[in-house]
Amino acid sequence: MSETQEYVPSVIKAKEMNPKFKYEMSKKHGAERLMLCFQCGTCTADCPISRFSDFYRPRKIARMVQLGLKDRLLSDEALWLCSSCFTCVDHCPQGVEIAGIVCVLRNLSVKERGVMPLVYRELASNLLKGGYVYEIVESRHKKRAELGLPPLPKPNLEEIAKIFEVTGSSKILENVKTFEKVKS
Numbered sequence: 001m002s003e004t005q006e007y008v009p010s011v012i013k014a015k016e017m018n019p020k021f022k023y024e025m026s027k028k029h030g031a032e033r034l035m036l037c038f039q040c041g042t043c044t045a046d047c048p049i050s051r052f053s054d055f056y057r058p059r060k061i062a063r064m065v066q067l068g069l070k071d072r073l074l075s076d077e078a079l080w081l082c083s084s085c086f087t088c089v090d091h092c093p094q095g096v097e098i099a100g101i102v103c104v105l106r107n108l109s110v111k112e113r114g115v116m117p118l119v120y121r122e123l124a125s126n127l128l129k130g131g132y133v134y135e136i137v138e139s140r141h142k143k144r145a146e147l148g149l150p151p152l153p154k155p156n157l158e159e160i161a162k163i164f165e166v167t168g169s170s171k172i173l174e175n176v177k178t179f180e181k182v183k184s
């Protein structure tokens with residue numbers, strides 16, 4: 001769902017709930033404490049993304065995982081709005097790592113659905129091609145020199161390519177669809 005669309009909550013049907021999902025998630029690194037969430041809302045109150053979004057709510061993500069709403073979670077683009085600032089992790093009274101839970105859900109989205117937002121695919125491609133997630137144009141290098149700043153470190157592209165290969169990221173980049181493509 002895009003930010004311009006109106007958020008319309010829909011009734012949860014019993015058949016949408018997968019009772020095993022919370023246990024599967026709890027075994028993943030970063031999501032171990034998800035069952036400790038008691039819905040106090042501190043994470044949402046402090047989340048910088050929730051401040052500007054009508055529908056991104058980390059508390060809701062924790063509850064949806066507990067309820068086993070896997071399909072809803074993985075098909076929701078909002079999952080990719082999290083900026084991984086870790087404010088929610090620092091402030092949660094229960095030590096729940098919402099940022100880690102979001103990371104696990106994103107990995108599942110790519111692994112099981114083969115889908116991610118276009119911008120993430122672009123960032124990964126840039127990293128593979130040039131060693132930085134953003135393309136650094138020549139004028140930026142010149143500006144640094146004019147300002148007396150040292151040149152940016154030269155990335156080792158061979159090593160980066162190797163990491164992409166052994167982690168399976170190259171294959172993912174080749175095959176992953178974007179939400180934009182899935183919707184068109």
Ligand code: SF4
Pocket residue numbers: 036037038039040041042043044058059062091092093094095096098
């Ligand atoms: S701050 Fe922690 S306990 Fe409170 S709603 Fe968020 S994840 Fe749950």
Ligand code: SF4
Pocket residue numbers: 043046047048049050058081082083084085086087088089098099
């Ligand atoms: S890590 Fe994500 S969910 Fe947590 S406060 Fe930052 S943006 Fe919000």
